Amino acid sequence: MRILLLSHSFNSLTQRLHVELRERGHDVSVELDIHPDITRESIALYRPDLVIAPFLKRAIPEDVWRAVRCLIVHPGPPGDRGPAALDWAVLEGATQWGVTVLEADSEFDAGPVWASASFPMRRAAKSSIYRHEVTRSAIGAVIEAVAAIEAGRPTPAPMRRDDPRISARGVCRQVDRAIDWQRDATDVVLRKIWSADGMPGLVDRLFGNDVRLFDAHVACGLSGIPGDVVAQCDGALARATIDGAVWIGHVRRMEEKSLKLPAARVFAAEAAELPHRPQCGYEPIRYREHGEVGELAFSFYNGAMSTEDCERLLGAYEAALARPTRLLLLTGGGDYWSNGIHLAEIEAADSAADESWRNINAIDDLAGTVIQTTDRLVVSVIRGNAGAGGVFLSLAADEVWAGEHVVLNPHYKDMGNLFGSEYWTYLLPRRAGKANAERITRCRLPMGVAEAHRLGLVDRVVPDSGMNAEDLVAQASALASGDGYAARLAEKQKRRAADDAEKPLEAYRKDELRRMRLNFYGFDTSYHVARYNFIHKVPKSRTPLTIANHRLRREPDRTNRQAISS
Template sequence: MRILLLSHSFNSLTQRLHVELRERGHDVVVELDIHADVTRESVALHRPDLVIAPFLKRAIPDDVWRSVRCLVVHPGPPGDRGPAALDWAVLKGVAEWGVTVLQADGEFDAGPVWASRSFPMRRAAKSSIYRNEVTSCAVAAVLEAIDAIEAGGVTPQPMDAGDPRIRVRGPCLQADRTIDWQHDTTATVLRKIESADGVPGLVDSLFFQDVRLFDAHDAHGISGVPGTVIAQCEGALARATVDGAVWIGHVRRLAPRDLKLPAAKVFAAEAGHLPHRPGCGYVPIRYREHGEVGELAFSFYNGAMATGDCEALLKAYRAALARPTRVLFLTGGRDYWSNGIHLAEIEAADSAADESWRNINAIDDLARAIIETTDRLVISVIRGNAGAGGVFLSLAADEVWAGDQIILNPHYKDMGNLYGSEYWTYLLPRRAGAANATRITQCRLPMGVTEAHRLGIIDRVLSGAELETANLVKRGAAMAADEGLVARLADKQRRRDADEAEKPLQAYRDEELRRMRLNFYGFDPSYHVARFNFIHKVQKSRTPLTIANHRSRARLTSPLA
């Protein structure tokens, strides 16, 4: 089928649908919902059999949905209507939620239903549930709807006006989730912050300054006068509730152009007077040992790794190497493995170029330490999405295992033609081949695990319970006990020596950083402009041609082309 994905942004769900539909042989293009006339033009250019709207903030024009079947993905169960479905579900602490694929008919979220899926809710941030449960269910429901449409003879089910499942709710406002620090329990505070995590953030105050709160966690074993800030840890601040405390990992001041940053960095002077309480619920980096299997787990907010994060992870990695294990897992977070350097902290620095340089060198140091480890097997376990330098960091390990639901963006160029480092010019060609390495880094498209496995970027695809730590440890223990491990490690050392003799790692790094220095300090400001637009969420004025193939084809066939 010819399918047009119409979306407010090329977000995680839209990317996942783009990957899954293309993998099934559909002709898929994307148009960002910039203006109704742009949508009309895209329909005229692509002539789609189907329009799918995974993420919209306004209605599809009447003349569009009347001329071509349009399916809307709503992050709520059948009958739920309103623009803040998931916000309300998290805020109210519902036990079960769902996703509905319905046909656009002129009334928001009220069209006939083609497919739906439900899932048990877990206690987590709205953004995490959207990225995981909502996305997986949405993909399944969209594929079911497409199968029904292709099969023919199936009609969507209308929702009668008297259906008891119908519930219409308006936006979830600040007043609906304002925290009462003198009366709200820890669980209530967490639900309120988690219901707003990602966008828009929960408005509150810290040290008499208005901020938006993000990245909240239960603070174990900490308490104090309700509402007071009582501790710090790894960039987070602990604030007391009536029955404990919560960690606030990130905040953003309400002033225009202020950035979302670690709370203890935003309030560095105030945090300096607070006690440091590690291991009380906010643990971005953690090491655990299971016999001959080590697990170095890390989870950085939104997958961004600042200079200090890279340095801390390198320190933890070296400590893990001092332990008597034979297999070492590097397990990223549920939401992200890594997205590379921390663009927000770079944007906030006195010199963005200098901080970019420090950050890329810090992540390079970590990648090199992994590449040079030859006395044990190192395995990257990607349980959440990965992008840019984060993808290439994973390739530094001997094997890469990945969940079947993830999306990879193994390219840098959308960030102002950034060249990239993390030794990708060494790591990627030896896995995917030189020709594929060029194609991967130039095409700027998201990649699913099926394609990544075909190209050799991923060695093993895992699903469901296979990604749980206990099952990973069982696999790791079997590898550690394998009689062939000694020979495998010896071969690993020989290959590393041979590669180093042919071309030293430092040479790859020098060549990459020579190009990166031009990105950071050179005459072309593209990287700095793209970073600013990304961090400040500047809306795109057009859809990038890399995902808008219908516009690329139109340019090629134009008599003026």
């Protein structure tokens, strides 16, 4: 089918649908919901068989849904209606939730239901549930709906108005989730912050300043006078509740153009007076040992790695290398492996160019150390999505294991034609071949693990059932104790020496950083403009041609994913 994805932004769900539908042979293009007239124009240009709307903030124009069948992905079970379905579910502690795929009609979220899926709710932030349970359920439901339409199934009857499942909820307001620090227990505080995580953040006051709170976690073993900030650790602040405390990882001041940053950085002076309490529930970096297998786990909010994050992770990596293990797992966070350098920290710096330079060199130091580890095997375990430099950081390891639902974005150019570093000019051709490496970086399209495996960017696709720590360690232990381990390690050392003789690793870095310096300090300010627009969420004025195939006069090589996979 010819399918148009109409979405407010090219978010994680839209990217995953783009990947899955193309894998199934559909012709897929994307139009961002910029203006109703632009939507009408896209319909005229593309003439789709079907429009799917994974993420919208307003209704599809009536003349559009009357002209072509439009399916809406709603993050709630059948009968749920309203713009804040998942917010309410998290806030009220729902134990079961779902996703509904329905056809657009004259009433909001009330059209015929083509498919639905349910899932048990985790105790987690809204943004995390959206990336995992909602996205997985939505993919299954959309595929079911598309198959039914392809098979010619009649349009389902709309829900009866007296159906007991119908529940219409309005916007979840700040007053609905305001924290009362003198009365709310830890679980209630967490649900309130989690219900607003990602967007819009929970409005509160901290050290007498109006802020929005994000990235909340239980602060194990901490307590104090309810409402007081009692500790700090790795950029987070711990605030006491009536029965414990919660970590607040990130905040944003209410002033215009303020940025979402680590809480202890925003309130640096106040944080300096607080005790440092590590290992109390907020551990962005941690190391565990399982016999011959070391596991270095890291999880940075939204996958962004600041200069300091990279330096701390490098220090932890070097400490792990001092341990007598045969294999080291680099296990990224459940929501993201890594998205590369920290654009918000860069935007907040006195000199964005200088901080960009510091940040890219810090992540290069880390990637280079991983590449040059020759006394043991290293495996990157990608449990969450990865983008830009984060993808190439994973390729520095000997093997890459990725979850079956992961989406990779192995390119930089959308960020103002950024050239990128992390030794990608060495790592990518070595795995995918020179021709495919060029196409991948030029395409700028999301990639699923099936395609990544075909191209050699992923060595092992791990099902969800095998992504728990116990199974990962078992797989790693088998690799570390296998008969071929010694030969594998010898071959690794031999190849590293041969590669360095052909072109020293430092030469790749110098070439990449020469191009990056132009991005940061040169006359072309595209990177700085793109970074500003991304961080401040400036609405796009047009859909990028890399995803809007219908706006290309002819389909060039860069949109042909079959060419990449062949």
